[in-house]
Amino acid sequence: MKRTIPVLAVATGVLGAMLTGTSPASAAAPAVAPAVAPAVAPAVDCSAGAYTQVLTSYVPTNVQRPAVDGRAYNISGPSAYTHEVCLDIPDTSTFTIEARIRSADGSTSVFVDDRPGDKVFHYSPGAHSFWQVYGTMTGPDSTFIYYTWSEKKIPA
Numbered sequence: 001m002k003r004t005i006p007v008l009a010v011a012t013g014v015l016g017a018m019l020t021g022t023s024p025a026s027a028a029a030p031a032v033a034p035a036v037a038p039a040v041a042p043a044v045d046c047s048a049g050a051y052t053q054v055l056t057s058y059v060p061t062n063v064q065r066p067a068v069d070g071r072a073y074n075i076s077g078p079s080a081y082t083h084e085v086c087l088d089i090p091d092t093s094t095f096t097i098e099a100r101i102r103s104a105d106g107s108t109s110v111f112v113d114d115r116p117g118d119k120v121f122h123y124s125p126g127a128h129s130f131w132q133v134y135g136t137m138t139g140p141d142s143t144f145i146y147y148t149w150s151e152k153k154i155p156a
Contacts (some may be wrong), residue, residue, distance in 0.1 A: 018138040037038060044118035048088035051150035058146045061093075068135035069149055073155070079133035080156035086120045088148040094138045097121065104128035124156060 020155055047052075055070040066072065069085075089095045094116040101109045111123040125131045139145050 011116060028089040030062075033069070044086060044088070044120055046088050046118070046148060046150040049084070049086050049120075051086060051152045052085075052147075053151045055149045055151075057149070058144040059135060059137045061137050061143050061145055062141060064098075064134050064136045065104065066132055066134050068095075069151065072132070073132045074129075074133070076125055076127055076129045078093065078127050080124065081153040082122050082124045082156050084120065084122050084152050084154055086118075086150040087139065088118050088150070090145060091117055092139075092144060093117075096136045096138075098134045098136075099123050099125070099131050100134065101125045101129055101131040106119070122154075126156075 010017075014062065053070070057068070057070065059065050059068060085097075087095055087097070093112060096112065096114040099111040103109070111120045113132065137145050137147065
């Protein structure tokens with residue numbers, strides 16, 4: 001009991017100092033980080049990109065779905081292309097995109113983009129590849145959310 005009272009007194013003093021905004025004499029002054037303005041992402045305009053495929057569809061929220069690009073599977077020919085996709089989704093949502101790519105040499109790679117809001121992204125499956133695109137849209141439970149997938153192929 002004798003040790004409890006001094007410990008309580010110290011704890012009370014520290015708590016009182018914290019509540020009043022003062023610091024104990026032994027505490028070092030905290031380093032102040034310079035103020036940095038948050039980066040503002042440029043607005044995404046999917047109508048300005050001359051996209052050759054445009055799909056407006058919907059997905060259930062919070063469930064991973066295949067074929068969010070409108071195709072159950074993709075097969076590339078002898079030429080390699082980079083796919084540019086512009087994704088228009090509700091401002092309060094995040095659409096995590098995952099392209100699972102299997103190349104002719106047997107290697108497998110996965111491209112993932114999980115940035116929130118509208119976005120433009122690129123992925124390059126290479127020549128003689130097979131891939132599927134999956135997506136998971138965040139949002140309230142048990143709802144369907146619409147999105148627009150605009151895509152074009154750029155020769156690699």
